[in-house]
Amino acid sequence: MDLSFARLDRDVAVTAMPIELAILLVGVAARQAASPTARAQARLGVALPVDALLAPIHGAFHRAAALALTRWQRK
Structure with a gap:
């Protein structure tokens, strides 16, 4: 997996990420997600209709x- 950023200079050697590190990062990202x-943050971003x-x-x-006010008024 090549995660290097292609910059403007084309004479830069391309480096690849070790497979073990890539698998570790995918696992960390999956657990964080x-x-x-x-999940709570994702629900905050859901737009409700204005009527709701x-x-x-x-x-x-x-x-x-x-x-609480209704219970208080009943007492």
Whole structure:
């Protein structure tokens, strides 16, 4: 696997990455991509339709606060 960057000067010797190192890097990248942090970050990037932001299904902009107020009012 050749991961060298082709620069403007063509007289540079091309170097190849050792296979063991390439396999190690692929494994590290796969574990990082599957981590809980990476999955949470990927969910943050998902764009919701504007209608879902302005009119959520449960009817409250902050559901936990709405439930707390409803429980408080019932007491």
